[in-house]
Amino acid sequence: MIVVMKIDSGEKELNEILKRLTKEGFTGHLSRGVERTVIGVVGRTYPELRDMLELLPGVEEVIPITKPYKLSSREFQPQDTTIKVGDLNIGGEEVVVMAGPCAVETEEQVVETARAVKAAGANILRGGAFKPSTSPYSFRGLGEDGLKILARAREETGLPIITEVMTPQDVELVSGYADILQVGARNMQNFILLDEVGKARKPVMLKRGMSATIEEWLLSAEYILSQGNRQLMLCERGIRTFETYTRNTMDVSAIPIIEKLSHLPIIADPSHGTGKWHLVAPLALAAVAAGADGLMIEVHPSPDHALKDGAQSLTFENFQRLMAQVVAVAASVGRKIAGSAKG
Amino acid sequence: MIVVMKIDSGEKELNEILKRLTKEGFTGHLSRGVERTVIGVVGRTYPELRDMLELLPGVEEVIPITKPYKLSSREFQPQDTTIKVGDLNIGGEEVVVMAGPCAVETEEQVVETARAVKAAGANILRGGAFKPSTSPYSFRGLGEDGLKILARAREETGLPIITEVMTPQDVELVSGYADILQVGARNMQNFILLDEVGKARKPVMLKRGMSATIEEWLLSAEYILSQGNRQLMLCERGIRTFETYTRNTMDVSAIPIIEKLSHLPIIADPSHGTGKWHLVAPLALAAVAAGADGLMIEVHPSPDHALKDGAQSLTFENFQRLMAQVVAVAASVGRKIAGSAKG
Amino acid sequence: MIVVMKIDSGEKELNEILKRLTKEGFTGHLSRGVERTVIGVVGRTYPELRDMLELLPGVEEVIPITKPYKLSSREFQPQDTTIKVGDLNIGGEEVVVMAGPCAVETEEQVVETARAVKAAGANILRGGAFKPSTSPYSFRGLGEDGLKILARAREETGLPIITEVMTPQDVELVSGYADILQVGARNMQNFILLDEVGKARKPVMLKRGMSATIEEWLLSAEYILSQGNRQLMLCERGIRTFETYTRNTMDVSAIPIIEKLSHLPIIADPSHGTGKWHLVAPLALAAVAAGADGLMIEVHPSPDHALKDGAQSLTFENFQRLMAQVVAVAASVGRKIAGSAKG
């Protein structure tokens, strides 16, 4: 932490700050510049210290220089985290594809979709049984019945299941069915839920909040990791900007940034990332080209009859076409889709 | 809902859409313009219909024209909602002031602050026992012990208490102590929590999410109202923008907008809205001038020793000075601070 | 400037950086923390140095600690800048009110409006002769004819004129008519234009760009000041955020921030700041309560016939009503409207 002094501050203020630092267990290291004096704070600092110091007389601003997250950083763990789900190795050399309907509606819908996406090359089945919905009057999911339907689709196809858990009380229930627990964008800072999935024995996929900085996202990851669950992957799903043509602006740069700052696998969700089915394919390819470890794609047997997010869902045919392109782009950057023959 | 057809669409597509509308129980009303044909959809539409129609061949876009919220709208209830808390009438002619520390730290800190803010003219004591924190390594609150301390401060001063509830399981516990339940910005779309406080018998204050549109905020209000709890007030606390000088950008325009669109009382929180103590006073005055029904202000006996958010907390002295100004500005717009002699 | 070293960097990298600093004419001042080593760069740094240093091996990041603007800062000039325009003192104790139509349409419209706003207490007439327009097919202003109309309205009413100049070539022309040159939001980083108004002998009002940070705004001010023109005032007119209900989100906090960081007067434009006439009054009052040195308000004899921005224009009657409220709020914060009897 660096304390930057005001230009007109004097020795008295300086001494007060050094005294306070000593009192809090730190050492202050003075550096006098041409215009300003700065104090380097030596010791294991914490975020609140910044607020405290910034209030002291003579202080212009306080600049943190250590990252507030640790377990999720590449400095802490240089080698990539890989997560084993069945035969899959998420975060390894292969790119995994999760596909399925936004919401679980009927057994027929889910099983049919599971078969179709498997045939096209998907590795994991997605589907929401508990659905966050902006409006209380919209479809909110089938709950445990939905989980049972997903389990049946897994039996039929062998595809592992990823599904969202929305509240701490449901973590145990959802863990009983799911292979991967998903924490949605709106819950990225639902800290009690993060604690709870941090105690679960299942891999977790943490979506980025729609106005979360990369740093806040990694701090939310830290909640889960610090509870002991190291089977964690992240998912970029679009952020909120001023642009209104798309539902969200997919931040493709988050993919290489996460790869640089963290050892955690990074998945891309171009369905939520754009909100429009015709943008899903180009953004999926972009994500793979930028280094994503996986894709999450919404697929529905009949998008114009979907109970949720039809506008961003692919038909079976469009998904199949996309998979062929994904295989090719992955090959062009030296990767392959899990389970596929190399490009 | 208005279906806008593509310029190059023909009669066949038009007929398909009209057929589909009939099947879903709506009537389509055609209007042929110079460039485009549009179809007015007559019937009680719902959000998912938009997605469905937008996917049909020949459709350029679908524009909703009814607001998705109802119970929270002024069209539904033209007269202002007022909420009785002890002798106070929140949402009435008087402006209420909630003040206190960000986090409950010790009994002494809270009781001392409660006395000071009461003496300065505050009407309600704020203080967090359960604290959302971006980092798992920061102070997360005293929990039930914190609630007990707040209750003791209420005994001492007679000030009603507002405090945050972070997760559905805690609603009952927190309701046992609090006079007003606060739902924080990060939980504005924690829908299970909204359901739960919607069933509680206590007034609720719902903060705006940091990237929530006004419409989404009113939809979250709708969750609470539709569960039967009509004692609801809203709180503007700053939104996330590109500006980095402030922690958030306080959207003062949200105050008159809420007043126009909704009957719910609107409170302003310039402490979180700015993140810097020296901006709290000017933004508090701005909020009152713009028509806020109340203020929420962080006050701490010694901000540079606060365990949380010291940088945005006022000292007792600064709070006292602010209250005098607030009284004057309220008078200038024809209102008074609850409990004060009129400006 | 502070150079933060990577955790795994060693003495070799450190020495390279110190050598480079010496070569560029700076001294490096080492400070070894628990986790990281940082180097304080002593000397008159410049922005490009940051890029250069950040690219050197072993460097994690480089943090600037001096503000990049000087002439516009309060550190450089502690006392407020005041600008004399006729009898007015902009930036002094009194609050000035600029009012008039968005665009100059006809002599009748402008003179009628000038009389009405003067009668209601406005001090300066605004009106656009050169109009920036998002679409090439919209009204772009009357050009010099518009300037002549403004001059005639000044003759009639004695009100000084503020009007926009859009391009360097027009600075001389517009200076021949205007009392204050306005640089619009879209031109805040039209650097050649800034140079040119910096050489003009007229006061300038620089609007904030719609996605400009406070720092960038002050750097644009620096362009004008560094050319020698010190008669400069700033104008907050709303920034672009994700909210779509308003045209812009008016950043009321910018008012006290500018007052803290700079000595330049700060004007508020709630007409562009909100884009809706019914929000103009509450935001104008908020701006005055927050400490604005002036207001800029769009007024039109018949807003629903305006050629530009009718939706955000006040009628004469609404403007008159607003002025009474502005006088009262100004008084409540210890100020008066220029030319008015004190509250």
Added chain:
Amino acid sequence: MIVVMKIDSGEKELNEILKRLTKEGFTGHLSRGVERTVIGVVGRTYPELRDMLELLPGVEEVIPITKPYKLSSREFQPQDTTIKVGDLNIGGEEVVVMAGPCAVETEEQVVETARAVKAAGANILRGGAFKPSTSPYSFRGLGEDGLKILARAREETGLPIITEVMTPQDVELVSGYADILQVGARNMQNFILLDEVGKARKPVMLKRGMSATIEEWLLSAEYILSQGNRQLMLCERGIRTFETYTRNTMDVSAIPIIEKLSHLPIIADPSHGTGKWHLVAPLALAAVAAGADGLMIEVHPSPDHALKDGAQSLTFENFQRLMAQVVAVAASVGRKIAGSAKG
């Protein structure tokens, strides 16, 4: 345009609006829904009409349904625009690569870079002679001397030149040297400059403003096209969001969106789009995978000595490595880099 009436509006208001529409030369087409009545406005509407109608009594809101841009839309011109620059066909099947230093510094620097990027496969040389700079104290370019240096590099290498023009007066001068005129992000709404390059006989590349919506960008394109210059390409270079890790957030989705809405070629600039050299390669590949017609990349012989934007510049070696990857990714989506053997 659709006029949506308030729920409580009556026949009187309806008739007034219909009368007004007739007076302005439009026909109103009534459609009575369950909750609201809407009026379809038939005729060639214009943006200001919206403001006018929205102010009439009984009107809730007015929704435009025609796009405000015409010449730039795919509806107006279904086939792709291609622009011939020497042997290149920008906007055709091949992907073009523009590369070079941010700013022209010396002849040696530019010629050396031009040779290196040509050898690596670039098709066009970029370099700024007139440089927009946030600070007046930063390097602002060599002006005409810089243009001469670029011309000499063209002689040496045969590479056509793209360079920025910042102000209307310079259009003729810059046209005398450049093969493509670049309008920078900060000038996207410098309308006088747009007019002027619209009259030039050179191809133009229009960068997206950092807070411009897609629609505003296409309207700025419309300025240029409507002046008669149809040799226009667009360039996505990152938008401003709340994220601070990157200088801008590159909106990769803008690439397929522009391709859908417009016939104009779309170029991607990952150097400005990210602001960090280590993100340039992944975002360049992402852009090509998403369908970009070209890339613009900053390359410098010695980025840590660059006078401008060194942090986002690639070394020759890194650029060469990137080109090999770009060739592979382009091939994977069925395209090739201009001048290269197909992947």
